[in-house]
Amino acid sequence: MSSVASTHDVVSHGHSDAHHEHHHHETFISKYVFSMDHKMIAKQFLITGIIWAIIGGFFSVIFRLQLGYPESTFPWLEDILGHWAKGGKLHPEFYYALVTMHGTVLVFFVLTAGLSGTFANFLIPLQIGARDMASPMLNMLSYWFFFLASIIMVSSLFVQTGPASGGWTIYPPLSALGDASLGSKIGMDLWLVAMAMFIVSSLLGGLNYITTILNMRTKGMSMTRMPLTIWALFFTAVLGVLSFPVLLSGAILLLFDRNLGTSFFLSDIIVAGKILPNEGGSAILFQHLFWFLGHPEVYIILLPAMGMASEILSVNSRKPIFGYMAMVGSMFAITILAFLVWAHHMFVTGLNPFLGSVFVLLTLLIAVPSAIKVFNWLTTLWKGNIRFTPGMLFAIGFVSLFISGGLTGIFLGNSALDIHLHDTYFVIAHFHIVMGVASFFGMFAGIYHWYPKMFGTYLNNTLAYIHFWVTIIGAYLIFWPMHYEGLAGMPRRYYDYSNWESFKMFGGLNEFISLVAMIVFAVQLLFVFNFFYSIFKGRKVTTKNPWEANTLEWTTPIRPGHGNWPGEIPEVHRWAYDYAKDGKDFIPQDVPVGDDESKHH
């Protein structure tokens, strides 16, 4: 693992083309649109992700209106949604379309592409000391396939029968049969094609990240000297490359079932009074294919947040991350286990009970590396000298949410309890806290922390603090009470609970949750405003290393050009976490080890 011999010649090659950004003229198109600079591609991913996040978040506000105020009508909804909200009341079919698109957009387009697309692109070359990605061309294509996927997905919102509406997990036969649901007509085909494009984008990106990390580290940057962000992004890319193709195959088979009359997932079906000829397929097979990606996907979303939180906690505690090797080891364990737990989403499908028991064991095993990470983060804070920058607050918030949401995973992973809790609001509370909001917190932490490097300006601090406090309080107010609804067995994906004797007593709570959701959404718009305003009008960064951090990105100029370092790429002499060592506040990675330095790492 510590062999770095292969990187040396890459570095010496890098030296020869130093300053090359001055040599050729850049047009607007080549600099901002079809850019091959990893930093610009990262910004493209980030800004596209932000636009998607606003869309996906807005969807949730609309369907929360229906859940919170099932008796009311909102005439302005008809103005923007037309026949989907006749008389100001959301149509159930479109309610389900909104729920489906909210999930799809936030899981894939925001927290996968927007999160690892942004930070893998931005941080990998800067933190390992490379001038760019291994293949800038594939990197550019990765963004443009994502863009294409986005266009197709957006276009599905405008077809007459509406976008896909079978839930983001698109289980057939519902998603396979146009007769079963309006959203399973053309909207579903567009969904599948968009996701196929998305997967291509993700694979191009992932292969590039892995190749770059393995081959292009600067001199001295052994694997065990890499910042934890890079380790996290590395494992994320490995997960994506090995699991996304399985979803692609599932999506293609589903397209065949829909359009070519095959029976991969269909058998013994009577729909809308018609007896279908399909025989011999299995609806459960699709769930296996879907969750073989679907579960690793959770960690694809979570690992980058973990990596960035680790880095930011260490920098702002002015202390080394506690248990670096244990952190890497636990991420490795999570990566392996992520492939072996998918059927815990299927405990109530009639799964063989013995097989179920194996998945219980493997699922709960994940709690061990997760616990190690939590205790290591806590120990990192212990006896630190902590600066509450906005990034740091979001990192602390991430740890808090990861604990809260992770612990409820112990309920759901245990099949006997899952029988009661499966597909209830308990699940909604669990995954929104642990992978939704927590990953968003990781992403916000990353944005606040690396914004000065991205744009050469700071975000407004006061807005940042308001953003943090309203978001963390709001997130807990929204999702904490949902556990109680779930314990009562209240099912997910219901348009209206008022006719149910068992669930209607939560009407008041649903209204409260909807109200908080709207406030939290409004505050996210405040963040978006801050983001775009500060690019142009934000306080200028005046020092190279504003957070006094050790990693290499802070050795580049304040606004690095294409190629990152104007001169030679710095050589690395130590790990990334020499904070508070030998009485020195911090020692950057490119500082040679002194003769009098104590040997700790």
Next chain:
Amino acid sequence: MKDFFVVVIAVMIFIIIFQIAKASEYVSVLKGEEKSRKQNNKINGFMLITFLVLGLIGAWYCNHLYYGKTLFPQGSASVEGEEIDTMLYVTITITGIIFVITQVLLFWFAFKYQEKDNRKAFYFPHNTKLELIWTTIPAIVLTVLVVFGLKHWFLITGDAPKDAVVVEITGHQFSWDMRYPGKDSVLGKIDYRKYNQPSGNSLAVDFEDPASWDDIHVAANMYLPVGRPAKFVIHAQDVIHDVGLPHFRLKMDAVPGIPTTLWFTPKYTTEEMKVRTGNPNFVYEISCDQMCGQGHYSMRGTITVVSEAEYKKWLSEQKPEYFTLFKDKDPDANKATSDTTKTTTVAANMSAAH
């Protein structure tokens, strides 16, 4: 008009917040970056510890408000569900303790070790002993939970007792249909190609199978005797549905082409539950728990749990579906053709609706 004012007010709040934020940035520049950073640090450190305290109080208050509504105080309505409740309480206790300890440490450390001029961070990169402790303790705790969980899991997913009442439940967009095996205790075969043959055969029963001749078809409401195990044979006709039984702490998917089963023993009759919950409208509901299309939220079935005697009486009043679909085979109808309206069963109504 009201909506318009809401938007205007929201925009104005935005502008005010933005102006304050801009002003505070100027102030911090005037004050000096270092000084304003330290001030922010103090404020946020204090906020973090306040958040912890208010958050823990809030968690308690939330429990106070909603615990009663979860139906856990009343206990499980099935014998098997009791063990699930016990496990749930054990899991809540264990995770609750870990939750409080870790959250307190997180926010307490953040507050206590906030930046101070005279403080030096402690260089503490790793400690094998500590790391081993927090690897082994979670592993042991989880092993205990897994062992208990799997014990219940194998009980619940195991074979139903021999004396169980068998009921077939079939989901389709967007309602449930039940079928009882009748006197021979055997359900007639189902062949989806027999759908609507003859007209009204909505469950696609193969009536060439003699076992089907005494089967009873009822819609939406199921009767079960209290204290006797009940086994469901679960079908779906069109898309995946799920038989959700929150009061019995159970659920199972209904998958087209792949029949599934579940079983449980009801502990209380519906009337007893009305007293236990203090809700005169109480009814055992079957919720569809798997997204099945635009009417998913309205796919409601009910179960009426009654005493064994009442159940037997109810069952004897039901007419086999075979006789409603093949009127010429019905001995009663042949005897008294003039009085058919009286003997029309729920099933016949159901078929007529189709």
